[in-house]
Amino acid sequence: MSYRRAVTVVGLPLLLATLLLLYGVRVIVTINVTHSDELSRAVEEAQCPEQSICVPLLQCPFVDRMAIVEYLSRPAVLRAPSERRWQRAHWRRCQLDEDKFAGICCNSLVESEATIPTAESEQEPEPPLPHTIEDEVLQKAQEVAMRKLNRLRINNEEGLSHKSSPAQPVHGSPDHDALPKAVVWQGLHDVLTLQALQKISNGTAPLDIRRSKRCLVGPACEKTHSRYRSFDGRCNNIEPGRSRWGSVGYPMERVLAPLYDDGVWAPRMKSTTGRYLPSAREISSTLFADLYQPHSRHNVLLMQFGQFLAHDFSRNQALPGTRKCCTPDGSARLRNASFGCMPIAVREGDDFYSQHGVRCLHFTRTAIAPMDQCDSKYARQLSSVSHFIDGSPIYGNSKQEAHELRSHEGGRLKSIKHRRYHNELLPFDRTEGSCEKWAKMCFKTGDVRSNQLITLVAVHTLFLREHNRIAHEFERLNPHWSDDTIFKETRRIVIAQLQHIAYAEYLPKIVGHRLVSVYKLHPSGRADPGYTSHYRPDVNPSVSSEFTVAAFRFGHSTVPSKLDLKDGSVDTWHTFLDPTRFRERTFYDELFHSMQRQPMQTVDDQFSTSVTRFLDVQPGTSHGKDLAAINIQRGRDHALRPYNDYRRLTGKPPRHDFAEFGPKHGPTLASLYASVDDIDLYVGGILEPPLEDGVVGETFAEIISDQFARFQHGDRYFYSNGPDTNPGHFTQAQLREIQRTSMASLICANAGETHRMYVLPDAFTVPHDDNRPVVCSSPDMPRLDLSWWKD
Ligand code: HEM
Ligand SMILES: [Ca+2]
Numbered sequence: 069m070s071y072r073r074a075v076t077v078v079g080l081p082l083l084l085a086t087l088l089l090l091y092g093v094r095v096i097v098t099i100n101v102t103h104s105d106e107l108s109r110a111v112e113e114a115q116c117p118e119q120s121i122c123v124p125l126l127q128c129p130f131v132d133r134m135a136i137v138e139y140l141s142r143p144a145v146l147r148a149p150s151e152r153r154w155q156r157a158h159w160r161r162c163q164l165d166e167d168k169f170a171g172i173c174c175n176s177l178v179e180s181e182a183t184i185p186t187a188e189s190e191q192e193p194e195p196p197l198p199h200t201i202e203d204e205v206l207q208k209a210q211e212v213a214m215r216k217l218n219r220l221r222i223n224n225e226e227g228l229s230h231k232s233s234p235a236q237p238v239h240g241s242p243d244h245d246a247l248p249k250a251v252v253w254q255g256l257h258d259v260l261t262l263q264a265l266q267k268i269s270n271g272t273a274p275l276d277i278r279r280s281k282r283c284l285v286g287p288a289c290e291k292t293h294s295r296y297r298s299f300d301g302r303c304n305n306i307e308p309g310r311s312r313w314g315s316v317g318y319p320m321e322r323v324l325a326p327l328y329d330d331g332v333w334a335p336r337m338k339s340t341t342g343r344y345l346p347s348a349r350e351i352s353s354t355l356f357a358d359l360y361q362p363h364s365r366h367n368v369l370l371m372q373f374g375q376f377l378a379h380d381f382s383r384n385q386a387l388p389g390t391r392k393c394c395t396p397d398g399s400a401r402l403r404n405a406s407f408g409c410m411p412i413a414v415r416e417g418d419d420f421y422s423q424h425g426v427r428c429l430h431f432t433r434t435a436i437a438p439m440d441q442c443d444s445k446y447a448r449q450l451s452s453v454s455h456f457i458d459g460s461p462i463y464g465n466s467k468q469e470a471h472e473l474r475s476h477e478g479g480r481l482k483s484i485k486h487r488r489y490h491n492e493l494l495p496f497d498r499t500e501g502s503c504e505k506w507a508k509m510c511f512k513t514g515d516v517r518s519n520q521l522i523t524l525v526a527v528h529t530l531f532l533r534e535h536n537r538i539a540h541e542f543e544r545l546n547p548h549w550s551d552d553t554i555f556k557e558t559r560r561i562v563i564a565q566l567q568h569i570a571y572a573e574y575l576p577k578i579v580g581h582r583l584v585s586v587y588k589l590h591p592s593g594r595a596d597p598g599y600t601s602h603y604r605p606d607v608n609p610s611v612s613s614e615f616t617v618a619a620f621r622f623g624h625s626t627v628p629s630k631l632d633l634k635d636g637s638v639d640t641w642h643t644f645l646d647p648t649r650f651r652e653r654t655f656y657d658e659l660f661h662s663m664q665r666q667p668m669q670t671v672d673d674q675f676s677t678s679v680t681r682f683l684d685v686q687p688g689t690s691h692g693k694d695l696a697a698i699n700i701q702r703g704r705d706h707a708l709r710p711y712n713d714y715r716r717l718t719g720k721p722p723r724h725d726f727a728e729f730g731p732k733h734g735p736t737l738a739s740l741y742a743s744v745d746d747i748d749l750y751v752g753g754i755l756e757p758p759l760e761d762g763v764v765g766e767t768f769a770e771i772i773s774d775q776f777a778r779f780q781h782g783d784r785y786f787y788s789n790g791p792d793t794n795p796g797h798f799t800q801a802q803l804r805e806i807q808r809t810s811m812a813s814l815i816c817a818n819a820g821e822t823h824r825m826y827v828l829p830d831a832f833t834v835p836h837d838d839n840r841p842v843v844c845s846s847p848d849m850p851r852l853d854l855s856w857w858k859d
Contacts, residue, residue: 115162116173122162126323126718126774127587128174129608131159133717134325136172140716170719205269206261212268213260217253220389220406246300246465247317247452252388255436259333259447262439266332287311293795296556297563297785299467301454304784307605314455314609314782316465319437319448320382321612323771324717326446326707333436333447335410336707339742346740347413348700349429351751353420355736356696358629358677362667366577366763368631369660370832371668372523373574373811374623379461379515380566381779382616384702385435385452394428401428408433410705412697420681424691431698433705448613449706453515455610457570457779459563462531464514473514479539479554481532482512490657490820493650494518494525494532505687507646522643523631525650526659533818535562538854546859557857560796564787565809565852567591573811575776577832579769580762587773589780591807592788598803599790602781609782612775613706614714618749619771621699622764625754626668629676634658641678641685641692657820664828665835671764673733673755699750711752711767712745718770723747729755801856808850816844817851 116122125133136159139151164171289303289311297304301315312318327336339345392402393409398421401411412429414421421427434449454460462481464470473495475482483492494511497503503510503519510519513528539558542549549557571591576584584590592598630637634654649655669676675696685692712722722745723729726738733755741747749767756765764772780786784793787806791797798806811831819825826841827849833839842849 116160117175120160120173120175122164122171123174124164124586124719124770124774125172126770127777128172130175131172133323137324137713137716141713141722206265209261209264209268210257212264213257216260216407217257220256220408221253246469247385247450249388251317251438252385252435252450254438255447255450256387258439258444259436262444262446263330263332263334266330295796296560297456297458297796299454299460299463299470300465301456301458304456304609305605305782306784310605310608316452316454317437317450318455318610320451320616320706321608321610322448323612323614323774324709324713326613327709328446328707331446335433336704336709339746340710341742341746343742345704345746345748347415348697348704348748349412349414349418349421349694351700351740351748352675352680352694352697353418354740355733355751355755356673356675356680358680359674360629361670361672361674363626363670363763364667365833366668367664367832367834368523368628368666368668369663369811370574370577370763371623371626371628372521372527372663373569373832374578374620374626375521375524376461376527377457377570377574378616378620378623379453379517380457380459381453381455382451382611382620383453383515383517384616385450386432387435390432393430393432398424398426398428410701412694412701420677421691424689426691429693429697431701431705434702446707451611451616455779456783456785457563457567458783458785459514459531459559459566461513461515461518461528462535462562462566463559469514473512474555476551478543479549479551479556479558480536481539483532483536488651488653490653491818492529492533492536493656494529502645503647504645508648509651510645511647511650519645519647521640522647522649523659523663525647526656526663529650529656530660530814530818531562531566534565534814535559537818538562538852541854542857545854545857548859561806561852561857563785564798564806565814567787568806568809569811569814571776571780572807573830573832575772576761578763579773579776580759583759583762583769583773587777589773589776591780592803598788598800598807599797600780600786600788601790601792603784603786603789603793604781605784607778607782609778612771614708614749615771615775617702617706618699618708618753619764619768619775621750622671622754622768624679624695624699625671625673625675626763627676627679628666628669629678632662632666634662639678639682640676641682644678644683644685654820657825660815660819661826664831667834671754671758696750700748703748703750708749710745711747711749714749714753714767714771718767720766723752799856805853805856809852810850812842813850813852816849819844 125131125136139147139155142151160173162171162173288308289306292303292306294303298315301318303311304315305311305313328334329337337345387406387408390406390408393405393411394401398414401413402409405411410431410433412431414427414429416422416427418426421429436447437450453465464473473481482495484495485492494513497510497512497519499512502512502516507519511525511528513532518524518528535558538561539554542554542558546554568591571589575589579589588602590600592600627640629640631640631643633649679695680697681691681694683693683695683698715722724744726734726741726744728734728744729737737744737747737751753765753768753771756767758765759769762769783789785796786794787798788803789797810829812827812829815827815831816822816825822844825844827844828835828839828841830839835841
């Protein structure tokens, strides 16, 4: 099928032509629906009407995906003729690839143009609305919200200053503060108002909190052609109304509309049968165990790079005022716990916590983004880091954070140098609570989570060293460059290397090669210069709740129970928040050596007790939290829809029966859930068998691929974008140089003792015949030739 032939492009502006070209290539995009009666009929409807293109449903934001998923959830025989008419009028299936896969005709060109907010809509205040009964209802709702908020504020012992009153809309954060508290309070105020509106009017009042303020579409960008990306992710997209996409504090996206119990923010707690869902801990303790299941190909470094990436694109901001949800001994829920608490219930006979008398595990709900979007109808969660893969764990999420991390000499980042160490270490962090009390070393980076795990500290150290190594060379190469120029140019290169490793080495191992080509995730263009031309201003790069709360947390199942260190193995949780061993002279090199050799764990029903029992162990206790249970609970906090809806969305047949989960999991799931349509996305996704050449199962793989496509196609500064889109593009020679970079070459360039350090050419894969250790001083090891940057 040739879509390109089917579409008349004559007379369309250049932008449309580019989009069509992109979409034209997308005919290879596929979704597997071989078992689905619904979508296999796609073959009959192979062609799309003019100005629409065939893409996976997941990648078409211009249709009502939720309505389609709901339509697909009803057996065809039960559909009324009116429903079928609706289907014919609103969406059309199409054939994507050979006769195997089906997609949807996506009418993006017409609809995206129609929905782009214009510059005028930003400047022109909305006309005042006539005073109606609705205004009074709204005022009442706001008062209810304010009272609730004040109670929380007292609990939190944090005042809302006059300036940051939540009744005033917050337009965003000044550049010196990555996520001001006022934004969090504003979001809370908005959602409480919406909930109160819903309650007071018994659901009859229109859910519209905009009446009290303008519908904000984001500030205009002053510097639209800056050579360097901002720290907080703003103005990556310069289209009016999209300047905040992917920036700090921008709400998480939804792949599918949430399933809040009240439609606004009440967590998803009920089964489709009306009963309560099983406790997240009960699911975790019944379904998940801790058995040694080494991955046959990939190593601990792959696991570790995954966590580093996760911290680059997402951080669920906790609600304020919710420090305590359970009694200090964990025996019960606190009677006066804040409404932001959503503690995890532990049953009496729990196989672990019962021996400690614990019946309640602390859990705080994620903060809500201010509802200054035009279409806010329900809560969307806040991320306090920039959503882009832009090295924010290295450089921080605001100009001010970066300022504090910089040494202001020779473009370098602050570091610790001592003859006792082979090479630099991260600067110390002396803030209380950053590490365990007994830790003798604790490091400061651009992300507050960097001391979580000792191997994570190693990856942070690697990127710090790489930055300072390049900066140092620039000082010699371009002595006329200022500290500022060296810093910015170096940051640009380090981010490019990070993106290159993420797309060229990491991602294909996670989702497999088929989805890499289906979702166009190749990091370099096939055209001569190597530039990519995937950038599309209508692609929103922001993380979706489904991705960050479920799919990308697959990594928690890959964490080994013990980490192999040079002098034996240690329980993983013993390395949490205590990186003291970095003061040993050879520790860094040896850690990279062992991370490459130790296999990570497979993605399945096995989770290390380091994360399911001993996460955040408090002094004086011998138990911690359960991360698998937290993931399930977090999914309900964000009101992710049940697993089957995401199967339908990705063109897979839903599970009709527990037995379809196999003899091991089917009966266990049936004993936990009242209906197969209740299964949490995290649970269903983690139990899927991994793709043949991937690490995760098919549903997580699609959600991850779609997100990484948006990280790339929605990032104007993506390192391989050429001069037509990227104001900070590299020359072709520079780009080639960056594309020679690999994780192995980075490790070598920054080892303590290069002549004694061995790496595996594919650093994310355990040694095998085609992946034999190479000494770093070998001439075969690629080195970044910075002479291409000589001014
Ligand atoms: C021992 C290793 C790890 C520990 C102790 C750990 C711990 C945590 C914790 C405590 C959270 C916050 C949970 C919540 O309150 O919702 C979290 C979130 C998350 N983790 Fe991990 N993690 C580890 C490894 C990984 C790996 C290997 C990956 C991916 C490959 C990963 C991906 C994520 C993601 C995507 C989030 C959500 C981030 C956010 O938005 O807050 N983690 N992890
Ligand atoms: Ca980021």
